[in-house]
Amino acid sequence: MARAVTPRRKLINTGLAWAVGLLIFFPILWTILTSFKTEAQAIASPPIFLGFDWTLENYSVVMERSNYARFLWNSILIAGGSTILGLIVAVPAAWSMAFVPSRRTKDILLWMLSTKMLPAVGVLYPIYLLFIQLGLLDSRAGLVIVMMLINLPIIVWMLYTYFREIPVEILEAARMDGATLKEEVLYILTPMAIPGIASTMLLNFILAWNEAFWTLNLTAVNAAPLTAFIASYSSPEGLFFAKLSAASTMAIAPILILGWFSQKQLVRGLTFGAVK
Amino acid sequence: MYLRTALRAATALSLISVGAAQAETITIATVNNGDMIRMQGYTDDFTAKTGHEVEWVTLEENVLRQRVTTDITTKGGQFDIMTIGMYETPIWGANGWLVPLDDLSEEYDVDDILPAMRNGLSHDGTLYAAPFYGESSMIMYRTDLMEEAGLEMPDAPTWQFIREAAAAMDNPEEEINGICLRGKAGWGEGGAFITVTGNSFGARWFDEEWNAQFDQPEWAEAINFYVNLMNDYGPEGYATNGFNENLNLFQQGKCGMWIDATVAASFVTNPDDSTVADSVGFALAPNAEGVEKRANWLWAWALAIPAGTQKEAAAKEFIEWATSKEYIQLVAENEGWANVPPGARKSLYETPEYQEVPFAQKTLDSINAADPNNPTVEPVPYVGIQFVAIPEFAGMATEVSQEFSAAYAGQQSVEEALEKAQAITNETMEAAGYR
Numbered sequence: 001m002a003r004a005v006t007p008r009r010k011l012i013n014t015g016l017a018w019a020v021g022l023l024i025f026f027p028i029l030w031t032i033l034t035s036f037k038t039e040a041q042a043i044a045s046p047p048i049f050l051g052f053d054w055t056l057e058n059y060s061v062v063m064e065r066s067n068y069a070r071f072l073w074n075s076i077l078i079a080g081g082s083t084i085l086g087l088i089v090a091v092p093a094a095w096s097m098a099f100v101p102s103r104r105t106k107d108i109l110l111w112m113l114s115t116k117m118l119p120a121v122g123v124l125y126p127i128y129l130l131f132i133q134l135g136l137l138d139s140r141a142g143l144v145i146v147m148m149l150i151n152l153p154i155i156v157w158m159l160y161t162y163f164r165e166i167p168v169e170i171l172e173a174a175r176m177d178g179a180t181l182k183e184e185v186l187y188i189l190t191p192m193a194i195p196g197i198a199s200t201m202l203l204n205f206i207l208a209w210n211e212a213f214w215t216l217n218l219t220a221v222n223a224a225p226l227t228a229f230i231a232s233y234s235s236p237e238g239l240f241f242a243k244l245s246a247a248s249t250m251a252i253a254p255i256l257i258l259g260w261f262s263q264k265q266l267v268r269g270l271t272f273g274a275v276k
Numbered sequence: 277m278y279l280r281t282a283l284r285a286a287t288a289l290s291l292i293s294v295g296a297a298q299a300e301t302i303t304i305a306t307v308n309n310g311d312m313i314r315m316q317g318y319t320d321d322f323t324a325k326t327g328h329e330v331e332w333v334t335l336e337e338n339v340l341r342q343r344v345t346t347d348i349t350t351k352g353g354q355f356d357i358m359t360i361g362m363y364e365t366p367i368w369g370a371n372g373w374l375v376p377l378d379d380l381s382e383e384y385d386v387d388d389i390l391p392a393m394r395n396g397l398s399h400d401g402t403l404y405a406a407p408f409y410g411e412s413s414m415i416m417y418r419t420d421l422m423e424e425a426g427l428e429m430p431d432a433p434t435w436q437f438i439r440e441a442a443a444a445m446d447n448p449e450e451e452i453n454g455i456c457l458r459g460k461a462g463w464g465e466g467g468a469f470i471t472v473t474g475n476s477f478g479a480r481w482f483d484e485e486w487n488a489q490f491d492q493p494e495w496a497e498a499i500n501f502y503v504n505l506m507n508d509y510g511p512e513g514y515a516t517n518g519f520n521e522n523l524n525l526f527q528q529g530k531c532g533m534w535i536d537a538t539v540a541a542s543f544v545t546n547p548d549d550s551t552v553a554d555s556v557g558f559a560l561a562p563n564a565e566g567v568e569k570r571a572n573w574l575w576a577w578a579l580a581i582p583a584g585t586q587k588e589a590a591a592k593e594f595i596e597w598a599t600s601k602e603y604i605q606l607v608a609e610n611e612g613w614a615n616v617p618p619g620a621r622k623s624l625y626e627t628p629e630y631q632e633v634p635f636a637q638k639t640l641d642s643i644n645a646a647d648p649n650n651p652t653v654e655p656v657p658y659v660g661i662q663f664v665a666i667p668e669f670a671g672m673a674t675e676v677s678q679e680f681s682a683a684y685a686g687q688q689s690v691e692e693a694l695e696k697a698q699a700i701t702n703e704t705m706e707a708a709g710y711r
Contacts, residue, residue, distance in 0.1 A: 040549050043524045065316070128350050137352055216339055217346060220354040221303055221331045232334035235308040236464075237539060239520055239527075239549070 034245035042242040058246035075225035079208035082147035090155040098163035112153040120213045138220045147208045162196025195268045209255050226251040299327035300590040302356040307337050311409050311617045322597045328590045348373045348582050356591045362396040363663050369404035375581040377403045384596050388621050393576050396648050405578035406599040410619030412642035413572045417533040420555040421445045432560040442509040445532030454509030456531035459684045460518035467677035468662035474498045475652040476563040476571035484657050486710040488701035490694045499690050515684035541635035558638040573662035574646035672704040
């Protein structure tokens with residue numbers, strides 16, 4: 001039986017949740033606020049929270065200096081392409097591991113995850129040389145493949161966990177009722193796994209969007225996504241925090257909006273299977 | 277008649293097509309520094325003169341360094357021009373990774389480049405990168421606080437005077453630190469500063485046999501002086517302060533003195549950003565009493581062409597345009613003399629209008645006082661003032677500066693940091709086959 005929650009406890013819990021949420025969101029909020037300040041206000045000490053003259057100058061400078069649309073389009077294609085490609089490879093892999101496991105399934109899963117333990121820079125040169133040979137440097141196709149490979153272990157693991165939560169008995173019952181494999185996958189498995197697939201898609205999209213090692217090292221002009229756009233505003237000699245903040249805000253805005261609209265799906269997917 | 281017209285038309289068409297074939301699009305990798313950004317704004321002038329288009333890849337300094345190093349060592353061919361510094365140029369030139377700039381046009385006047393810059397960007401007398409802007413380091417100080425303290429800054433002060441002035445200007449109640457200096461780990465950040473400070477106390481990284489010298493008394497004296505000075509009159513948490521953090525403090529009026537890159541002079545005297553713009557004075561970087569070398573470095577952001585580019589001719593045209601006297605004139609006409617790229621050409625310092633810029637002469641004096649071939653008192657087997665121009669230096673010096681920063685933060689003693697620095701350096705040099 002669930003424990004009764006007193007109103008006081010509920011209030012404390014809600015307050016605590018808000019405090020943690022605000023704490024996590026504060027750096028993003030500060031970045032957004034800084035993007036509307038002048039460079040002098042951005043570094044003022046003590047810091048100015050809201051009492052400054054709001055200006056859109058940083059945004060107009062950034063828009064004038066950089067081709068934002070091109071960076072944005074590259075980010076969408078690279079994150080979207082790698083997510084779709086990743087799912088095409090990972091769904092059958094996770095399905096077979098979840099429903100037709102073998103003695104080695106656990107080992108394979110762990111081995112897949114172990115590839116994430118290697119620091120990316122360790123394979124920079126081999127991959128760079130491969131890309132030169134294949135003519136993939138500064139190409140979106142090349143980055144889609146690399147992003148897909150990097151995130152594949154996580155996608156397989158997540159999907160595997162979700163699929164394992166689906167009772168095999170339901171599938172067996174469908175088979176007894178005469179469902180074909182196609183019908184079983186389309187009408188039984190897919191609807192039940194949709195929250196899991198959706199949250200995997202979203203998380204993978206966010207990871208690919210934010211990835212800032214390969215996207216910086218394998219691109220120059222044509223395939224450079226928003227991470228390269230932000231990097232171009234960071235300066236070792238000179239204080240351009242307001243412009244950097246404007247560029248950062250523009251880079252995270254699309255993913256922030258996407259996250260806002262899909263938060264229900266995300267939370268549902270991430271907590272899927274947490275309570276039995 | 278018809279034949280002649282047709283012939284003329286054909287000739288004209290072929291001429292147009294030849295012109296079109298020569299127009300190229302070149303890709304340039306660069307850093308996000310003020311002068312570089314300004315240059316991007318004038319690209320249209322270059323395109324109008326030559327017909328070549330330019331694609332810019334602007335990156336943060338460390339990312340840029342990693343990015344262009346990967347590309348040049350693998351012959352990736354992603355860039356036609358790279359923005360590199362004085363550390364990389366001689367090493368890459370020696371490896372044959374850069375196109376020699378030995379056939380620049382007569383109008384370009386290569387002899388007009390400041391000798392210190394030309395030497396630092398050459399290998400065996402061949403220029404491998406053209407300086408876009410150059411810098412040294414100098415003292416920037418608050419003239420109003422100096423006056424209040426009843427002191428007068430000499431043109432070329434000693435460290436002992438700096439300590440005295442820091443003590444006089446330090447005012448914790450008003451949140452004014454006597455002095456602000458770099459302490460942040462990293463070979464190009466705090467590492468660069470402590471190396472030149474070492475030079476000014478007569479210390480050196482290596483003796484002539486490539487043996488590390490951190491066990492010598494000059495290093496102990498230099499670092500102990502720095503730590504005591506900063507603990508007494510420096511800002512809190514100075515162990516994590518780099519160029520930008522100190523620039524921020526100085527612009528907010530929280531430093532009596534700041535010793536750093538000469539390019540900072542234009543930032544701290546700009547009334548749009550700096551609260552102390554009208555009360556900043558300049559002096560040469562200090563030395564310890566009796567030591568002839570001063571704590572000033574030499575650096576240039578320069579444009580180089582990676583060997584193997586298909587667009588070498590267009591790239592050279594760009595370099596000639598961007599580092600020319602005409603470019604300086606173009607910027608001066610549009611944005612004023614204080615905003616032209618400094619420290620690269622002799623003729624700039626002979627221009628009467630530029631001589632009126634308050635920090636011009638001290639910048640030139642600081643650059644001229646820097647000698648990369650003789651960075652410290654005793655002879656050394658290397659070239660470079662705030663760095664040692666060998667490929668192993670960046671990694672090794674970053675580790676050494678991390679040890680020093682830990683000592684600044686009080687996590688270990690200066691003696692411990694020096695012992696570790698000695699071990700790190702000797703091990704690296706042994707592994708690399710120098711010893």
